[in-house]
Amino acid sequence: MSGKHVLLVEDEPHIAEAIRFILTRAGWKVSLEADGAQAYARIGSERPDAVILDLMLPGSSGLDILTSLRGDATLAELPVLMLSARGQVRDRDAATRAGATAFLAKPFANGDVLAMLDEIVTRAKEQRSA
Amino acid sequence: MARSALTGTRIRERRTALRIKQADLARSVGISPAYLNLIEHNRRRVGDELLGQIAGAMAVDPVALSEGAEGALFDGLREAVAGAEAEGGAHMAGMPELERIEEFVGRFPGWAAILAGRQARVNALERVVESYSERMAQDPFLLASLHEVLSAVTSLRSTAAILVETDDIEPIWRARFLRTIQEESLRLSETAEALVGYLDDLEEAETGLSSPLEQVEAWLSARNWHLEELEEATPPPPEALIAGVAELASSAARKLAIAHIERAQADARALPLEAFRDAVAELGMDPALLATRFGAPLGAVFRRLATLPLAEGAQPVGLVICDGSGALTFRRGVPGFALPRFGAACPLWPLYEALARPMQPVRKVVDMAGRLPERFLTYAICQPSQPGGFDGPVLMEAMMLILPPPPERAPGERAIGSSCRICPRGECAGRREPSILSEA
Numbered sequence: 001m002s003g004k005h006v007l008l009v010e011d012e013p014h015i016a017e018a019i020r021f022i023l024t025r026a027g028w029k030v031s032l033e034a035d036g037a038q039a040y041a042r043i044g045s046e047r048p049d050a051v052i053l054d055l056m057l058p059g060s061s062g063l064d065i066l067t068s069l070r071g072d073a074t075l076a077e078l079p080v081l082m083l084s085a086r087g088q089v090r091d092r093d094a095a096t097r098a099g100a101t102a103f104l105a106k107p108f109a110n111g112d113v114l115a116m117l118d119e120i121v122t123r124a125k126e127q128r129s130a
Numbered sequence: 131m132a133r134s135a136l137t138g139t140r141i142r143e144r145r146t147a148l149r150i151k152q153a154d155l156a157r158s159v160g161i162s163p164a165y166l167n168l169i170e171h172n173r174r175r176v177g178d179e180l181l182g183q184i185a186g187a188m189a190v191d192p193v194a195l196s197e198g199a200e201g202a203l204f205d206g207l208r209e210a211v212a213g214a215e216a217e218g219g220a221h222m223a224g225m226p227e228l229e230r231i232e233e234f235v236g237r238f239p240g241w242a243a244i245l246a247g248r249q250a251r252v253n254a255l256e257r258v259v260e261s262y263s264e265r266m267a268q269d270p271f272l273l274a275s276l277h278e279v280l281s282a283v284t285s286l287r288s289t290a291a292i293l294v295e296t297d298d299i300e301p302i303w304r305a306r307f308l309r310t311i312q313e314e315s316l317r318l319s320e321t322a323e324a325l326v327g328y329l330d331d332l333e334e335a336e337t338g339l340s341s342p343l344e345q346v347e348a349w350l351s352a353r354n355w356h357l358e359e360l361e362e363a364t365p366p367p368p369e370a371l372i373a374g375v376a377e378l379a380s381s382a383a384r385k386l387a388i389a390h391i392e393r394a395q396a397d398a399r400a401l402p403l404e405a406f407r408d409a410v411a412e413l414g415m416d417p418a419l420l421a422t423r424f425g426a427p428l429g430a431v432f433r434r435l436a437t438l439p440l441a442e443g444a445q446p447v448g449l450v451i452c453d454g455s456g457a458l459t460f461r462r463g464v465p466g467f468a469l470p471r472f473g474a475a476c477p478l479w480p481l482y483e484a485l486a487r488p489m490q491p492v493r494k495v496v497d498m499a500g501r502l503p504e505r506f507l508t509y510a511i512c513q514p515s516q517p518g519g520f521d522g523p524v525l526m527e528a529m530m531l532i533l534p535p536p537p538e539r540a541p542g543e544r545a546i547g548s549s550c551r552i553c554p555r556g557e558c559a560g561r562r563e564p565s566i567l568s569e570a
Contacts, residue, residue, distance in 0.1 A: 012281050014310045018288035021303065025296070056277065085280040107284035110291045 005029045006117060007048040009039045009065070010083070011057050015106075019052065022110045023117070034058075039065050043075065050121050052113070053100075055084040055091060063098045070099040077127075079120035081113075137181065139236055140195045142170035144188055159183040172236035203235055205468060206246025208552045213252065254340065275325050282318040286311060345383035346390060347461060349375055355446075355462055356439045357391065360398045368392055390460075394437065400426040401434045410435070415447070415533055417509050418491065428511055432529045436462055448506075448532030450481055454525060466504035467532050470549035477560045478546045481530035484510035488526060495535055499547040499555050505535035 004027055010016040011034045020030045031046060033039050036057035043051060051069075055062040062082060069075045082100040084091040095103045101120045104112060145155055156166040159180065168174040176184070185192040211226055227234075235242045289310045293299070299307075340348070349372075359365055368391040378384045401424050413419045417431045424431075436449030448464035456474060463469040475481075480494040492510040512528035547553030550563045 012285060014285035014314055015281065015288065017306075017310065018285055018292060021292055021307075022288070085277050085284065106280050107287045110288050110295070 004121075005031070005046070005048045006050045006052060007031045007033060007039075007043055007046060008052045009033045009036065009057065009062070010052070010054045011035075012054075018110070019113060022114060026114050028117075036061065036065060040068050043069065043078070044072075048078075050079040050081065050117060050124075052081045052083060052117065055082060055095065063094060066095070066098040066100060077124065079124045081116055081120060083108075137176055137195050138170045138172040138174075141176075141184055141188075144190060144195065145170075148188055150188065155184065155187055158187045172233055203242055203246050204231060205548075205552055206249045207231055207235070207242060209253065210245055210249040212551050213249065257341070271328060272325075275321055275328075278321045279318065279325075282314045282321065286314045286318070289314070342380055342382035342386050343459070343461070345377050345379060346386045349377035349383075349387060350390070350462070352377060354440060355437045357394060357437075358439070360391070360395045361403045365395055365398075368395075393433065397426075397430040397434050397437075400424060400430050403438075406434060407438070410438075415531075417511075417531065427513075429513060429527070429529060432509070432511070432531050435531060445534045449529065450475075450479075450532070451527060451529045452481060452485065453527060454485070456482060456485065459527075460529075464506075464532055466500065467498050467506055468500060468548035473549060473551075475549055476547045476553065477562065478544060478558070479530065480508045480510040480544070481528050484512040484530065485526060485528040486512075488512045488514055495540065495543040497543055497545045499545065499553050505539075505543065507533040507535050509533070 006023060006028050008016055008019055008023075008030055010019065010032070013034070016032050016034070020032060023030050031042070031048065033042050039053070039057075053062045053065060057065075062084075066080060066082070069078060069080065076099075079101045080099070081102045081104060082095040083104050083106060084095065085106040092103050092105070101124075102116050104116060145152065152166055152170070153163040156163040159166075160183075161180070165174065169176050181192050181195060185195055208228075208231070211228060214226075289307045293304065293307050293311075357371060359371055368388045371391055372378055372384055372387045375387075378387050401420075406420070406424070409420055409423050413423065415435060417428055417435065420426075420435075421428045421431045432449060436447045438447070440446055446464050447462075448467055449460060449462045450458055450469065451460035452458050458469070458475065461469050469475070480492045480496065483494075484490065484492045489512065492508075494508050494510070496506050496508055498504050498506060508530050510528060510530040512526055514524045514526055516522050516524055545555060545558070547555055547558070550558075550561055550565060553561075553565050555561075556565065
């Protein structure tokens with residue numbers, strides 16, 4: 001189970017709980033963070049294998065956090081799955097520009113979160129070993 | 131200057147009204163009856179000089195023959211052409227014969243009126259669509275509600291799927307997720323209720339076929355722009371003046387109307403009707419002299435001049451007011467000075483020159499492009515105000531009076547238009563988009 005740690009940054013408690021339940025049962029270690037302003041510091045200290053980031057957060061927007069991550073040499077390659085409750089093209093584009101590895105519009109199927117997370121982490125591993 | 135075909139119709143109407151025979155009129159101006167007949171049926175254009183002679187022979191003002199009430203009709207038809215062009219339809223169907231627009235209006239006035247009427251309807255409907263899409267995209271309440279709905283649906287969907295798909299779920303988790311479903315369902319129904327209430331409250335008129343400003347204009351126009359109740363010693367409350375007024379359909383329009391009444395009432399107090407009329411008779415329509423005489427703000431004099439009861443035979447006075455963005459906040463047009471129905475006006479209006487030079491009075495004789503160019507004397511001034519206090523924003527307001535022109539042309543008169551799209555001045559330095567008119 002080592003090497004499968006994800007930090008979930010999501011301010012909606014019920015959504016966070018459901019995602020945590022699904023990922024935990026699939027073998028992930030899941031940390032929760034509801035406050036956008038704390039997210040960056042926690043990523044730096046916990047060094048998860050991936051981050052699931054909601055786009056609209058209190059404190060600091062998901063896009064700002066992502067931009068800070070990409071500007072940090074040690075975190076620039078971290079796989080990030082962006083969630084948005086406004087699934088417009090505009091949000092997807094903004095997330096991609098800011099450096100999101102993948103994007104998922106709410107509402108989503110549980111299997112999609114898991115599949116996408118597995119995919120971006122596997123891809124990142126392959127790139128590191130290549 | 132090109133004389134236009136409807137002039138012929140008016141010559142014929144005037145001649146028959148005066149019981150002058152066609153042959154007699156033709157002889158007196160030195161043309162053949164057949165040629166006059168062609169002119170009267172809008173098949174030949176009539177030059178300035180000949181029009182002057184014909185008008186002289188019938189003892190009428192040449193302007194009365196070349197002017198018509200069809201200006202709006204022409205604008206409507208041109209807008210229809212512009213609309214078709216914008217959709218690319220005009221190219222497929224072949225360009226309409228714009229150069230024969232006057233012949234069209236002259237020969238088929240009924241069809242032309244229907245086409246222009248349809249165009250006005252299309253404009254109105256386009257505005258409704260625009261206001262709906264703006265509302266959808268900008269309304270913070272709708273956006274927040276949508277976010278709530280999506281969040282609730284997201285957690286409902288995930289939670290329900292967990293309950294259905296996880297066979298061996300522990301009782302403690304099952305209980306927790308069931309509670310989640312209960313809570314999220316409640317949240318969803320509350321949001322839905324709030325949304326329904328919000329949509330119910332949207333007045334139908336708010337998204338109706340005319341803007342609030344247009345509704346106020348329609349009301350003031352029906353009142354001949356003068357509210358005589360405000361001249362009384364103790365005027366009725368503003369609300370009483372607009373009670374039951376059909377034109378003011380939306381609450382936004384009623385708010386604008388109340389603001390107008392309050393301002394007009396203050397103007398009426400500062401410039402009492404009798405004394406002001408006497409002063410105008412003595413000093414003429416010079417806003418600065420009048421303001422000095424009464425110790426009143428220039429803006430009050432501008433507004434008062436444009437809303438006096440119209441004396442017998444006098445020409446109406448036009449007034450346009452814009453804010454710092456150039457958006458027109460008050461529009462009283464006069465015949466021959468066409469105000470754009472939508473979008474921005476001609477950038478060469480002295481109004482905008484004044485806006486760019488606050489506190490500097492601008493006096494300018496303008497030549498308004500149209501079927502028949504027409505001259506006007508304009509006074510414009512822009513003044514700042516700080517309704518939010520000394521530290522608040524400085525708001526600019528420019529106003530322009532539109533008065534009858536001095537009889538003699540003088541150097542420095544300015545050629546202007548209504549708005550670029552329907553303006554015939556091809557070589558204009560201020561043009562921001564091509565005109566649909568081919569005339570130069």
